[in-house]
């Protein structure tokens with residue numbers, strides 16, 4: 001007998017019928033002799049609806065109250081799923097994050113899980129019940145409800161699996177695995193049987209929303225066997241593998257993109273030691289995370305230009321801070337662009353193969369796509385391009401690296 005944690009996302013629990021279908025799948029797993037803990041998201045669209053209600057009252061809702069509100073979405077689905085399981089003849093109990101004691105820090109709307117008390121869950125499992133746990137939510141030291149950031153139910157599931165030492169954590173969603181890129185953008189994207197943990201971490205951090213980045217981090221830290229599967233179709237899904245070698249021997253595992261990027265530039269700042277710190281210090285003090293950074297080589301020797309990217313939600317804040325800094329530094333000008341996106345190629349195979357970057361740049365040039373910024377690491381190359389070229393860029397790279405079904409492995 002093994003212990004399996006299954007997570008079902010919003011679309012998978014989007015209607016009563018779908019919740020009943022989930023109950024059937026859970027019951028089948030239990031009938032095979034496994035203990036099952038189920039983590040569920042809110043019904044699809046519900047979290048957005050609740051955020052919309054909050055914003056209609058307060059454009060920037062009080063974070064604590066927003067958490068009280070948006071945590072309700074998952075409370076609905078745990079109860080409905082537990083009822084559907086009972087109706088299907090499968091004993092079940094539902095618990096909110098605070099009942100299970102999913103303890104988090106107090107960073108409302110983006111809390112991090114500290115620890116989980118699995119005792120109550122274990123008692124139910126031993127009594128033969130399926131345990132249904134609300135994803136996305138936890139409780140801080142003072143008993144406040146917290147939420148884990150968008151897509152956070154993935155993290156709840158992996159953290160539950162880690163705490164209970166589950167044999168596998170299965171993420172059921174509306175695609176049947178991790179693809180070479182988002183199949184909504186490139187219909188020829190190919191499902192991967194396996195992806196290495198490192199690649200999945202990069203894909204998630206570079207914008208692939210199929211798994212929340214923190215879920216992948218947790219899986220790595222606690223070595224939780226993780227699989228992404230479809231709630232609608234049977235299949236093996238994609239295994240996030242901890243083995244370093246890429247079984248498919250491809251140089252590129254996939255293409256990730258992040259749509260919610262923005263770029264800021266300060267022109268004509270003094271070219272002196274400490275300038276980067278003077279510009280970025282106030283940005284980080286304003287709690288804005290900076291992603292890519294480029295400092296130009298000053299042409300006149302006295303001044304230079306400095307560009308960095310931030311999340312589009314932070315654009316207005318960052319622009320305000322940067323303008324104040326620019327004035328202090330007597331910089332010439334501050335400019336910004338919110339219509340940019342980041343495309344990234346990811347693959348552990350890049351380590352041992354040269355020429356990936358030039359092939360990437362060539363493919364984009366062929367389509368007339370101008371590259372605005374570049375950043376590289378051992379296993380990824382990212383470029384910033386204009387938003388209007390997102391789909392064209394993804395498809396061009398997908399083609400150039402032969403990632404589609406039947407394209408085979410490029411030499």
Ligand code: ADP
Pocket residue numbers: 008009010011012041151172173174175177178179180181182183184208209210211254
């Ligand atoms: P859930 O509600 O089940 O958590 P999400 O919408 O959060 O589902 O994640 C699944 C979606 O992730 C898919 O519908 C797909 O559009 C998107 N996606 C982005 N990149 C990828 C990828 N590389 N492989 C598979 N799906 C991806």
Ligand code: ASP
Pocket residue numbers: 009010041042047048073135136149150151152153154
């Ligand atoms: N319901 C939350 C969201 O929409 C959490 C999740 O679905 O993972 O972001």
Ligand code: MG
Pocket residue numbers: 009151154209210211212
């Ligand atoms: Mg999700």
